[in-house]
Amino acid sequence: MPSPSESLPMMSSQPAAAPAAQEESNPIRDAIAEAIGEHKVILFMKGTPEAPACGFSARTVAALQALDTPFAAVDVLPDPRIRQELSAISDWPTIPQLFVGGELLGGCDIVIEMYESGELAQALL
Amino acid sequence: MARSHEADGTDPAGPLGTALRILYARNIVPSAEEIKQRIETAIPGAHAEVEDYTGGGDHFRATVTAEAFEGRTRIEQHRLVYDVFGPEIGAAIHALALKTQTHAKIQTH
Numbered sequence: 001m002p003s004p005s006e007s008l009p010m011m012s013s014q015p016a017a018a019p020a021a022q023e024e025s026n027p028i029r030d031a032i033a034e035a036i037g038e039h040k041v042i043l044f045m046k047g048t049p050e051a052p053a054c055g056f057s058a059r060t061v062a063a064l065q066a067l068d069t070p071f072a073a074v075d076v077l078p079d080p081r082i083r084q085e086l087s088a089i090s091d092w093p094t095i096p097q098l099f100v101g102g103e104l105l106g107g108c109d110i111v112i113e114m115y116e117s118g119e120l121a122q123a124l125l
Numbered sequence: 126m127a128r129s130h131e132a133d134g135t136d137p138a139g140p141l142g143t144a145l146r147i148l149y150a151r152n153i154v155p156s157a158e159e160i161k162q163r164i165e166t167a168i169p170g171a172h173a174e175v176e177d178y179t180g181g182g183d184h185f186r187a188t189v190t191a192e193a194f195e196g197r198t199r200i201e202q203h204r205l206v207y208d209v210f211g212p213e214i215g216a217a218i219h220a221l222a223l224k225t226q227t228h229a230k231i232q233t234h
Contacts, residue, residue, distance in 0.1 A: 056220065092200075093207050093214040094221075109223050110199045 029085040032074075036089075036099050039072040041124060044086055045096040049073050056108035060096045063115040069124050100124060155217065160185055160210075167209040168193050172229070183219040194227045 036042055041064070047053030049061045049071075064071050076083040076095055087093055090104045098105045100123055105111065114120035155163070157175040164173040164187065171191035178186045187206070194202040202225035207214055214221055 056222075091204065093212075095215075104200060106200055107203070110203065113199070113224070 026085065028079075028081050029089060032082065032086050032089060035072065035074060037102055039099075040101060041069055041071040042099045043071050043073045043096055044076055044082075044099075045073055046075070046077050048075055053077060054095070056094075057096045060098060060108045060111050063111055063120060064098075066115070067121055067124060155213070156182070157185055160187065160218070160221070163209055164189055164206060168205060178222075183217065184222075185218060185220065186222040186224075188224045188226070190226050190229050192227060194225050199225065 032044075043049075043057075043060060043064065045052060045054075045057035045060065047057055049065070052058035052061055053075075061073075074082070076086065083095060086095075086097065090097055090099075092104055092107065094107050096108055096111075098107075098111050105123060106114070111120060114123065157177045161173045161175040164175075165171050168189070168191050170193060171189055173187055173189045175185055175187045178184055189202075189206055193205065197205070203223050206223055206225065207221070210218060210221070
């Protein structure tokens with residue numbers, strides 16, 4: 001008998017039959033890695049750029065918007081596994097996390113410091 | 126008529142007050158001073174200034190000066206500090222805003 005936690009559906013799009021290689025596949029981590037690879041500038045944040053749910057996320061969004069940078073944004077709040085898997089990939093414990101060109105640029109403190117010194121504008125070119 | 130609840134050890138703040146005091150007594154929430162000392166112990170030669178900037182005991186701001194940061198990127202410098210606290214970051218320590226530098230900035234005016 002599967003334990004209750006194992007019987008939870010991983011994602012709504014998951015087929016009903018559990019695949020045999022379930023312990024190998026990690027769809028959330030794969031989706032995050034794919035998103036980081038696909039977008040030149042992507043911000044993982046609490047809330048959305050229109051409605052940030054945390055002051056640190058809000059400040060990071062404001063820095064990007066001040067530079068007129070188009071960026072993709074992912075809200076980590078709807079599912080705690082997003083944050084968990086993101087931190088496993090990035091080795092960075094806090095939110096927000098800004099990735100540029102597939103690399104972690106930093107969290108709020110680093111992004112703001114780079115914005116103020118002009119380095120952020122350079123990094124986003 | 127003397128009221129007895131203070132004398133008999135009953136917490137006037139009720140059971141929640143007692144529970145909160147026990148949490149703090151167990152140091153589940155580290156203080157700014159404790160965070161400073163843990164950073165300075167873990168990173169040789171580091172000097173840390175830590176403030177609890179909301180007064181709520183879980184949002185901290187730290188400026189860490191250490192020669193150990195020399196030659197490392199900002200990301201690596203911040204990771205060195207985050208690694209001191211591991212899973213406490215985001216849990217008991219809700220936020221630890223960081224500024225890292227290799228030498229103390231001298232104010233020129």
